[in-house]
Amino acid sequence: MRITGHPILDDLPERKKVNITVNGKMIEAFEGEPIAAAMFAADIKVHRTTPKYHEPRGVFCNHGRCTDCVMKVNGRPHVRTCVTKVQDGMVVESIEGIGQWEKGE
Amino acid sequence: MYILNKLPNDGNDGILSLERIRRLPGYPDESSFEKGPVVVIECDEDIPCNPCEDICPSGAITVGEPITNLPRVDIRKCNGCCLCITICPGLCMFVVYKNFSDTESLIYIPWELSLLPEKGTVAEGCNRRGEQVCRVRVEKVIKAKKLQKTSIIAVSVPKKYFEIVRSISY
């Protein structure tokens, strides 16, 4: 859920909408925001599952330190979604276990 | 074990008792309440802090040195202008007008939440534990623009609650 009309903070300036897909689903995103924020606003809180026990993981530290929020972004695995900004047409996918890099990367 | 919707609210952690508050240097004595709107400072800890002293235009509030001193009020100088309410970082200042009418007192409280009630709204007055204790009516709303974005709402409460109501819920 997005916060509109905060009692203390000024409203954000108008931001351009971009389209990103998360596991095939298109969600609303605004230019300049991290992927994790757009996902959270769309109520998608599970980012990946762990290799051994297949446990769901998501945002924890929210500033790029803990790597719990990593996903595959435009084919590249283990991208920290809390510090990576959205781009129009971005394809974001969950990683089950450990991500695979494309050959040659 | 059944699931609670909220944790129990009956503890005393973080709440000052009325006995303690009445002994604070920032609290007016009984007779001072009779004269008109006066500031009530429910500040109890030695935090280095003095913007209330700075902002009071009539010099009614003194913190002095060191700035960990609790603020003291000279009631004769306070005219209930409410500037201090807006600047206090602890949001622990209120202006109380005990004899607003024969039956009601007027309490000015700082308000920093999204839903700013309108004048005339009827709401529930809450004590320091957030428990609803009586009906209140919003008499005045001073919407913050330059006042550090802390708005002030003045609510009329039954007189016996003039030392009790410090927030509203609606």
Place this chain on the structure above:
Amino acid sequence: MNNQLVIIGAGPAGLSAAIEAARYGVKVLVIDENDKPGGQLFLQTHKFFGSRHHMAGVRGFQIGENILKQTENYNVEFLLNTVVWGIYPDRRVAFAEEGKKKGFVFGENILIATGALEKAFNFKGWTKPGVMGAGAAQYMMHVNRVLPGKKVLMVGSGNVGLIVSYQLVQAGSEVVGVIDSLPKIGGYQVHAGKIRRLGVPIITSHSIVEAFGFPCVESAVIARVDDRGKIVPGSEMEVVCDLICLAVGLRPFNELCWATDLEMRYSKEFGGFVPIHNEELETTHEGVYLAGDVSGTEEASTAMEEGRLVGVVVAEKMKLIEKRRAGELKKEVYERLRSLRSGTFGEKRAREKEDIFRDFASRGTQCIF
């Protein structure tokens, strides 16, 4: 690139140092891993305490904006989106800019002002989505403008826990309760008072036992703990929540200090290991300084004063202020720090700092870096 002062971290400490040093003509470069300077200041919507000099009554993010404006006046150079990953002998600062250039920068003087990190503590179910740090929730609300949860359990009643609980209510969440495993509230009574009168319960001597729900948090079980920290059987309570915030302490962000081989000491009061330093905030490596939470977790106001101090110390070292004037400026900062470190909350920090300075003095010589 040749700089007289390279500052790592553009939070309140780093920016204050940059302004002060640049004011006297020091050539300053500030490096920060974020895309915008300001550190934690822009997360703070509450009014600061202190005196007029400390901008008491002004909200944190406004202070951030003020400081940033001042850096523009003094022509401070910034390298943003850049991580400093090492400080090598002969003062080479190794950096890597996100996706772009990597290299070294020489700093005649180096200031480490990397701030603090949130601690965490584990309990069954803590890895579920819906458990995050209090700072994470703050970032989500104030920078991302997204509500981090609708019903929140706050674990920890220090100032961070109390303030973020208030901010959650302001943003539109319901805080189902604040718990603390200690028998007393950790933060200021005024912060506690203002959430209690909004109906937020605060329960001490309680700890979180388990988080339930799949795949995300749906409820939490808390229980009373005795004075040894052991759970009292039969005292469990389960409460509905979709967000569990951990506000269990901050520790200095000292990884770079370890990597630079500075001499460290454990400080319980300051939340973790800090580099040993003297009153002028110089470490055991000559020319390497500290300011802000990395020298001991305190507050934004002390961070700004420490930053100013280092700015003056470096300007004096570069012979851009004459000794007597520098002495006066330093004395003013020491006075203000003394004032901020007074009262029940501040005294402990003042004593800990004194202990660290004594430790430094007993070490003898500094190493030439």
